[in-house]
Amino acid sequence: MADTPVVQMLGISKVYPNGIAANRDVDFSVNKGEIHALVGENGAGKSTLMKILFGLEKPTSGAILIDGEAVMFSSPMAAISNGIGMVHQHFMLVPSLTVAENVVLGMAPRKSGIFIDFKEAVRLTEEYAERFHFDVEPNARVADISVGMKQKVEILKALVRGAKVLILDEPTAVLTTQETEELFRQLHELKSQGFTIIFISHKLNEIKELTDRVTIMRHGRAVGTYYTDSISEQEISRLMVGRDVVLEVQKTPAEPGEVVLLVENLQFVNEWNKRMLNGISFDVRKGEIVGIAGVEGNGQRELVDILFGLIAPEEGSVHVNGVNIADKSQRELRDMGISYVPEDRMTFGIAGSASINENIVSDRISSPAFNKGPLLNMKAIRETSQNLIEDYAVLCKSGRQHVNMLSGGNIQKVVVAREFSADPLLIIADQPTRGIDVGATELIRKKLIDLSRQGAAVLLVSADLNEVMELSDSLIVLYGGKIVGYFDDGQWDDVMMGEYMLGLKKQSDEEVKRACHA
Amino acid sequence: MLDRRMTQFNILRGAVAIFFALFVAAIFVFLTSESPLESLRYLLIGPLVSVKNGAVSFNMRNMLEVLAAMIPTIFTGLAVCVMFSANQFNLAGEGCVYVGAFVGGLIGVYWDLPPFIHPLVATLVAGVVCAVIMLIPALAKVILGASEMVTSLMLNYVMLYVSMHFLNFHFANRSRGATMTHDFRESARVFQIVPGTSKLSWGFIAALILTVIMWFFMYRTRWGYSIRMIGINESFALYSGMNVAGMIIVSQMIGGMLSGMGGSLEVLGRYNQFLWLSLPGYGWTGITIAILARNNPGAVPLAAFFLAYLNKGCMLMSTKTHVPSEMIDIIQAAIFLFFAAEQFLSGYRQKIVVKTTREELLKQGNADIENGGE
Known part of the structure; x- marks a missing residue:
C-alpha cells in the first residue's frame, strides 16, 4: 500500500463564537486505504476537526487538501461530492421510512422525472449491500431495526453517495460486543476494497485491534501520529491526557447494609403502546453499587424516569427507605436523600447561560x-x-x-x-461518564465508589459495558423491559454480558429473584 | 477578559442599534418635513434645551416632563422583566395598568384615609387586584397548558371592557360631559416633587425604589433565582427540585402587581379623576423597555428614560414642525429590529472572540513553555 495521503488538513484552527478554541493549528493526514484512528479526550477537538472536514463547520484558518488539491467545503453536500462520508454518533435516519428510502434520501431515483422509483431504490440498496456484504433488509422500517443495523444503513448511505473516505464518529458507543465485532469485520472488508476510514473513539482496545495508524489530539492540538503497532495503550492514554491514567478501578469489597431502594414489579407502556418495562423487581442496599447493563432502549430510560418521579408506572411500586415515592415531587425526592445524575446533562443537568x-x-x-x-x-x-x-x-x-x-x-x-x-442516601447515576474525557471519567468513577463505600446506595445505569462491569458490586441485565440476568459474584466478562444483553441467554426466574434481598 | 470585552461589545451594539434607528428616523424626517434640520434638532435635543431669541438654555420643564413620563413605564418595564425572565410571555401588563388605575382611582374617590397613607393603600390594593387577575393566564398555563401569550393578550380587552362597564354604569360622574369618575379626594393625591405643571410626583421615587427592590429580588433572593433558572431551562429547574409551576404563577402575579401599581400611581399623581377610555399603551412600552434592558431590572430606568426622552422629542418635533407624531412608532420599530437581531454585528463579535482567545492561548502557551512545555 503506497502512502499517498488522500486527506490532508493543514494548520487548521477553529475558534467558536463562545470563545472556545477547539482546534489550534492542527495538521492531520490520512493515507489512502488505511484505517486511521483519531483519539483524544472529550473537548480535545476531534469532532470539530471532523466537522470541518465534512463541511459542517468552517475553520477559522487552515487548508484542506483532498488528493492533493486544495478544497474548502461550505456544506456537507460539497464534502460528499468530494468523496467524504460521515456516520454520526447519533444516527441521522428517518425512523418512519424504510431502509431503502433512507439510503436514497435526497438523491432518490425518479420515474419520469417526478415520482420516486421505490423499486430502483430497493435495487440500489441491495446492490450495495451485496457488494460490501452488508446484510440489511431494504424494506424494513428503520424504527424496527436494531442499533447495529441502523449503523450499517448509515454506512451504506455514505457509500451510495460515492464516499471514498468514511468518517465514523464513535461508532461502537452504542453497540454490543458482538455487533462491534461484526462492524470491525465490515470495516476491514471496506479497507480491502480500497476505502479509507477515519475512526473516532475513546476505546483504546478497539483502536489497537482495528486501526493502522492513530492520531492523538489533546487540548485542540494534534500531539502526534503513530503506527498503531508501535504504540501501547498506556502510551496512547498518556499522550491523550498528558499523564498516566489508571484505567483499572481500585475498589474495596462492598459491605451491603439495609435495603434503601426497593423496586417491585414495575410495568410501563409508552405512548406508542410499546411495553417498555415488564415486571421489574430489584433492590439496592446501603454501601453497594448495583449496575444496570443492557443495550439502550431496553427499559433503562423508563426505569430511571420512574425512579426520579418524571413518569408514573402503570403498575408496581418504588420504595426508598420504606417510603413509597408515588406522587412525590422532585423536591420531596431530593429531601428524601435521592440524588440523580441525568443522562441528558444539557437538558436536565444545567442551566447553560447561568454561572x-x-x-x-x-x-x-x-x-x-x-x-x-x-x-x-x-x-x-x-x-x-x-x-x-x-x-x-x-x-x-x-x-x-x-x-x-x-x-x-x-x-x-x-x-x-x-x-x-x-449528602445522598441513594444516587441514581445515568450514563455518568458518557462522552467525557478520561480524566473526568476517572474522577467521577472514583467519587462514585467513595460515596458507596461511605454508605450511599448507588444505582448505576450505563451503556458503557466496561464501566458497569468494573464499578458494580452486583449487576442486572435488562432486555426487552425484563431482568434477564442478575449477577452478584463479580464473575462476569463482556462476552457473557453481550449474550444476555442481546437476549441470547436468560436466567431462570429463581435466579433473577435473587435481585431482591428483603 | 472575554467577559469584559463582551460587555463592551454589548454596549457598543446597543449604541450602534440606536444610531441606526435614529438614522432611519432621520430619513423619514427628511422625507416628510419642510425644515428637516429644525425637526431633527427638536427630536434629538428638544427635551434638553430651549432656544429663546437666540439664547440657548437648559429646558428644565421639558426634562421634568420626561422624568414624569417614566413613572408608569418603569413599573411596566419591571413587570415585563420578571415575567420574561421566567420565560412567560405574558402581555396582560397593558390591561393591568388600566385596571390598576381604575381600582386605585376608585379608592381615591370613595375611601377616606389620611394623606400619604391614602395613595399608598390605593396603589397596594390596585397591585393586589391585578396580581389576582393574572392568576387567570397563569393557572390556565400551569393547569391546562394554555399559552399565556394568547390568554393574556385577550385578557387585556376583557379587563378594559369590564372596567369600562363599571365606569359607565356605576361610577361615572353624571354631572360631567365626558365619562369619568368623581374627583379624587385631596388626601388621595400623590404629591408633586417639583411644584408646577410637570406632574413629576413622588411616584417617580417609588418607581426607583421598586427598581432596587426588584433587582435584589431577581438577583439576590431564592425566588428570583428560581424564576431566572426556570426561564433559562425549565427542565433543569424541575429536576433541581424547584417549584416550577408555583414560580410560573408567582412571576405572572408579580408582573400584574407591578403593572397595576404603576397604573394607580400614574392616575393619582397626574389627574383629578379617572378618565381613561382606552388602553394607555404603557404595558406595550414596558415590553420594549424590558427588551432594551435585557430583562435586568437595574437597567429599566435607563431604558425608560431613553424611550420617554424619544417620545418627548417626537412630540416636540410634531408640534413645532410638520412631522407626524407617528414617527416615534417608526423609530421604536427600527430600534426593536436592530436590538432583537442577535446576528447584528455578529461578525465583529466573532473577531473580538478570536482575538481574545488568541491572546489568551499565547499567554497560556508561554506559561506552558515556562513550565517545561507539554
Whole structure:
C-alpha cells in the first residue's frame, strides 16, 4: 500500500463564537486505504476537526487538501461530492421510512422525472449491500431495526453517495460486543476494497485491534501520529491526557447494609403502546453499587424516569427507605436523600447561560445555609461553589463563568459535584461518564465508589459495558423491559454480558429473584 | 477578559442599534418635513434645551416632563422583566395598568384615609387586584397548558371592557360631559416633587425604589433565582427540585402587581379623576423597555428614560414642525429590529472572540513553555 495521503488538513484552527478554541493549528493526514484512528479526550477537538472536514463547520484558518488539491467545503453536500462520508454518533435516519428510502434520501431515483422509483431504490440498496456484504433488509422500517443495523444503513448511505473516505464518529458507543465485532469485520472488508476510514473513539482496545495508524489530539492540538503497532495503550492514554491514567478501578469489597431502594414489579407502556418495562423487581442496599447493563432502549430510560418521579408506572411500586415515592415531587425526592445524575446533562443537568455558582447550588438554593432572611447569602454560595470546583477539579476561570462555556467533561463535573455533595442516601447515576474525557471519567468513577463505600446506595445505569462491569458490586441485565440476568459474584466478562444483553441467554426466574434481598 | 470585552461589545451594539434607528428616523424626517434640520434638532435635543431669541438654555420643564413620563413605564418595564425572565410571555401588563388605575382611582374617590397613607393603600390594593387577575393566564398555563401569550393578550380587552362597564354604569360622574369618575379626594393625591405643571410626583421615587427592590429580588433572593433558572431551562429547574409551576404563577402575579401599581400611581399623581377610555399603551412600552434592558431590572430606568426622552422629542418635533407624531412608532420599530437581531454585528463579535482567545492561548502557551512545555 503506497502512502499517498488522500486527506490532508493543514494548520487548521477553529475558534467558536463562545470563545472556545477547539482546534489550534492542527495538521492531520490520512493515507489512502488505511484505517486511521483519531483519539483524544472529550473537548480535545476531534469532532470539530471532523466537522470541518465534512463541511459542517468552517475553520477559522487552515487548508484542506483532498488528493492533493486544495478544497474548502461550505456544506456537507460539497464534502460528499468530494468523496467524504460521515456516520454520526447519533444516527441521522428517518425512523418512519424504510431502509431503502433512507439510503436514497435526497438523491432518490425518479420515474419520469417526478415520482420516486421505490423499486430502483430497493435495487440500489441491495446492490450495495451485496457488494460490501452488508446484510440489511431494504424494506424494513428503520424504527424496527436494531442499533447495529441502523449503523450499517448509515454506512451504506455514505457509500451510495460515492464516499471514498468514511468518517465514523464513535461508532461502537452504542453497540454490543458482538455487533462491534461484526462492524470491525465490515470495516476491514471496506479497507480491502480500497476505502479509507477515519475512526473516532475513546476505546483504546478497539483502536489497537482495528486501526493502522492513530492520531492523538489533546487540548485542540494534534500531539502526534503513530503506527498503531508501535504504540501501547498506556502510551496512547498518556499522550491523550498528558499523564498516566489508571484505567483499572481500585475498589474495596462492598459491605451491603439495609435495603434503601426497593423496586417491585414495575410495568410501563409508552405512548406508542410499546411495553417498555415488564415486571421489574430489584433492590439496592446501603454501601453497594448495583449496575444496570443492557443495550439502550431496553427499559433503562423508563426505569430511571420512574425512579426520579418524571413518569408514573402503570403498575408496581418504588420504595426508598420504606417510603413509597408515588406522587412525590422532585423536591420531596431530593429531601428524601435521592440524588440523580441525568443522562441528558444539557437538558436536565444545567442551566447553560447561568454561572457555575448558580448551577452548583440549584438543588439546595432554599436551604438555610444559603439564605439570610429573604436574601441569598452570596458569600456562602461562592465559598461552597469554590470548594466544589476545587474538589472536582472543574476547569474554569472562575465560578462566575457561564456553564455553557465549559467543555462536556467539565459540565458533567459541575453536575456531579452538585449531586454527590448533597449528602445522598441513594444516587441514581445515568450514563455518568458518557462522552467525557478520561480524566473526568476517572474522577467521577472514583467519587462514585467513595460515596458507596461511605454508605450511599448507588444505582448505576450505563451503556458503557466496561464501566458497569468494573464499578458494580452486583449487576442486572435488562432486555426487552425484563431482568434477564442478575449477577452478584463479580464473575462476569463482556462476552457473557453481550449474550444476555442481546437476549441470547436468560436466567431462570429463581435466579433473577435473587435481585431482591428483603 | 472575554467577559469584559463582551460587555463592551454589548454596549457598543446597543449604541450602534440606536444610531441606526435614529438614522432611519432621520430619513423619514427628511422625507416628510419642510425644515428637516429644525425637526431633527427638536427630536434629538428638544427635551434638553430651549432656544429663546437666540439664547440657548437648559429646558428644565421639558426634562421634568420626561422624568414624569417614566413613572408608569418603569413599573411596566419591571413587570415585563420578571415575567420574561421566567420565560412567560405574558402581555396582560397593558390591561393591568388600566385596571390598576381604575381600582386605585376608585379608592381615591370613595375611601377616606389620611394623606400619604391614602395613595399608598390605593396603589397596594390596585397591585393586589391585578396580581389576582393574572392568576387567570397563569393557572390556565400551569393547569391546562394554555399559552399565556394568547390568554393574556385577550385578557387585556376583557379587563378594559369590564372596567369600562363599571365606569359607565356605576361610577361615572353624571354631572360631567365626558365619562369619568368623581374627583379624587385631596388626601388621595400623590404629591408633586417639583411644584408646577410637570406632574413629576413622588411616584417617580417609588418607581426607583421598586427598581432596587426588584433587582435584589431577581438577583439576590431564592425566588428570583428560581424564576431566572426556570426561564433559562425549565427542565433543569424541575429536576433541581424547584417549584416550577408555583414560580410560573408567582412571576405572572408579580408582573400584574407591578403593572397595576404603576397604573394607580400614574392616575393619582397626574389627574383629578379617572378618565381613561382606552388602553394607555404603557404595558406595550414596558415590553420594549424590558427588551432594551435585557430583562435586568437595574437597567429599566435607563431604558425608560431613553424611550420617554424619544417620545418627548417626537412630540416636540410634531408640534413645532410638520412631522407626524407617528414617527416615534417608526423609530421604536427600527430600534426593536436592530436590538432583537442577535446576528447584528455578529461578525465583529466573532473577531473580538478570536482575538481574545488568541491572546489568551499565547499567554497560556508561554506559561506552558515556562513550565517545561507539554
